[in-house]
Amino acid sequence: MKISGVDIRPGNILEYENGLWKVAKIQHTQPGKGGAYMQVEMKNLIDGRKTNVRFRSADTVEKVRLDTKDFQFLFADGEMLTFMDKENYEQIMLPTDLLGDAAAFLQDGMDVMLELYEEKPISVQLPDQVEAEIVEADAVVKGQTASSSYKPAVLDNGVRVMVPPHIESGTRIVVDVYERTYVGKA
Structure with missing residues (x-):
């Protein structure tokens, strides 16, 4: 078109x-x-x-109009990721770099959408938001204003995000996959 x-x-x-x-x-x-x-x-x-x-x-x-198909992420093996077609249960292996930065948010059993061009997969779309657990969060600095103060935290997948001061280690939060930002508590 x-x-x-x-x-x-x-x-x-x-x-x-x-x-x-x-x-x-x-x-x-x-x-x-x-x-x-x-x-x-x-x-x-x-x-x-x-x-x-x-x-x-x-x-x-x-x-270009792409065809989309529902797949489920099964597991990672080195630089290759294995996905399963949810209709016919066929498995397909794709390189990690096809997902870019979003690959860090892949979780076993996650539903994803593959975009296909002439039956060949060219991109993988993850859900916009995923749940993750905070494994490390900095202490709150006294005297900071509560309105716009955020502190750095590390998620269980190794990704760093900025979170509000009341979020502690061990808290499950919702994160925007493509913006890498805090959305809310899980």
Whole structure:
């Protein structure tokens, strides 16, 4: 499906220069002289390269439609992750770097969504929020204001997040997987 350069949104998958690219960030700019354009930061889904491209409103680009399928994460084996198709119970192994930073939040038995292009998996979507336990939290510094003071804490998967001062070690919290931020107590 062809779309105009100014209709590009984050999360879109585009076919550009014979590759598949996922849009990470966009910035719409209207200079005083000349026409408006969309500055687009994209990541190649096959080899992981990043690029910045300018699309004018007259430019058209091919938006790719991906098939999605429900899978369940079974286990990690070195750099490979094993997933099971929830419909026919077939297992598939994918490299860890396909998930990027979100791989740290994978838990055994977690339901995930694989995005497929021509039956080939190109990305894995985790739930937006997961539960995790805090294993280490700094002590509260007296005299800090309660409204916006957050302290660093380490989760059971090794990820560091900022949490409110009342959160202690051993507390289970809900974390945003892609922003790596505290959402609330579990």
